[in-house]
Amino acid sequence: xxxxxxxxxxxxxxxxxxxxxxxxxxxxxxxxxxxxxxxxxxxxxxxxxxxxxxxxxxxxxxxxxxxxxxxxxxxxxxxxxxxxxxxxxxxxxxxxxxxxxxxxxxxxxxxxxxxxxxxxxxxxxxxxxxxxxxxxxxxxxxxxxxxxxxxxxxxxxxxxxxxxxxxxxxxxxxxxxxxxxxxxxxxxxxxxxxxxxxxxxxxxxxxxxxxxxxxxxxxxxxxxxxxxxxxxxxxxxxxxxxxxxxxxxxxxxxxxxxxxxxxxxxxxx
DNA sequence: GCGATCCTGGCC
DNA sequence: GGCCAGGATCGC
Numbered sequence: 001x002x003x004x005x006x007x008x009x010x011x012x013x014x015x016x017x018x019x020x021x022x023x024x025x026x027x028x029x030x031x032x033x034x035x036x037x038x039x040x041x042x043x044x045x046x047x048x049x050x051x052x053x054x055x056x057x058x059x060x061x062x063x064x065x066x067x068x069x070x071x072x073x074x075x076x077x078x079x080x081x082x083x084x085x086x087x088x089x090x091x092x093x094x095x096x097x098x099x100x101x102x103x104x105x106x107x108x109x110x111x112x113x114x115x116x117x118x119x120x121x122x123x124x125x126x127x128x129x130x131x132x133x134x135x136x137x138x139x140x141x142x143x144x145x146x147x148x149x150x151x152x153x154x155x156x157x158x159x160x161x162x163x164x165x166x167x168x169x170x171x172x173x174x175x176x177x178x179x180x181x182x183x184x185x186x187x188x189x190x191x192x193x194x195x196x197x198x199x200x201x202x203x204x205x206x207x208x209x210x211x212x213x214x215x216x217x218x219x220x221x222x223x224x225x226x227x228x229x230x231x232x233x234x235x236x237x238x239x240x241x242x243x244x245x246x247x248x249x250x251x252x253x254x255x256x257x258x259x260x261x262x263x264x265x266x267x268x269x
Numbered sequence: 270g271c272g273a274t275c276c277t278g279g280c281c
Numbered sequence: 282g283g284c285c286a287g288g289a290t291c292g293c
Contacts, residue, residue: 001287058288076288077277089277108276110288151270161289168287218279220287237287257271260285 002074004058004132004166005209006220006228010080011055013222017062017099021049024095027113031091031104032075034112035123044068044115045094057128057165061116068115071124075110080223102223128165132206137164142199143192150188154198155256157187164202170215170237173262175202177235177244182268183261184254208233236262 002010025045027038049065060080062070074080077089081103086093092104092113104113116122129145130137145164149157157163158172167175176183178201181194214220214228217238221227235244239251239262249264 003287006287073288075276076286106276107278108286108288110276112289153270156270159288170287215287217287258273259288 001076001078001218001220002058002214003168003171004055005171005206005212005230006214007055007058007060007074007166008210009214009222009228010074011053011060013224013226014053014060014080014102017050017096017102018052019050020099021097022046022094023097024093026093026095028091030109032106032109032112034114036113036115040115041070041113045070056125057131057161058168059125059128068117069122071112071114071116071122072104073112073114073124075106075108075112077108077219078104078106078111079219079221080104081221081225082223127162129161129163130165132164132166132202137199139196139199143195146187146190146195150186152187153183153256154181154185154187154190155183155261158198158202159257159259166206167202169259170217170234171202171205171209173237174209174235175205176268177264178205180268182265183256183263185269236264238262 022045025042044067048067051063051065054061054063058073060072082100083103084101087105089107090103090105094102114124154176155172158167179197209230212228212230215230216227217231235246236251240253243250244264249267251262251264254261
């Protein structure tokens, strides 16, 4: 469900947990734990103080004052909620000394709960590309990274977390609309100038989406249950047989790699 | 590269 | 009943 702007919004909604201490950890029998065990999670988390909460791509990182980092990915349906009553899909509850309970809820269980060693090495994070706002991601470096994947469609390339971390289905469609380039075009058939436009569009769209608190289509909310406002600004995503929001084209849906792509052929070449 | 697969739920 | 869903991984 959540892409980078939604995960970033959730991260910001957890600010009051920093410096708080985890009193208890409860894990469901089917919690999507990866690369670690329930026992290791208990050992690492109970009694631990939160140093800070960071984000890497779509991953949330709870850095602890001592010990490893708790890594959460929300998959398609994952969410974090302040709550007192567990739902059937609550897989982890962190009970904090001051802030109360934080519930990790994930009906489809595509998300993951993991630990990174103190050295910050993690199989989850190792292959991620740069952050969209990394100042070292200059236009020439971006173009060079793209050129490693000449056969990939732009849709597939931007979804690939190893190229740049954090984009998902909504924002790939929106970025390519903002750049005026077809999602079906391959990188090999895309000019340097067009790739540079994509980098600019990515930064513009994601920055705006974060400012809007993310996109709430169905059930996305931050940890306090607040919805995001970006949906009202989407140009193409989900607008089947409608015009684009700005009225410059009409939106069609095609399927790439088994996933819906929304774009406006008159505007995106 | 691409499709299948992991899951549950909502909607037509 | 079938199709669709903010994702990522693992096989040909």
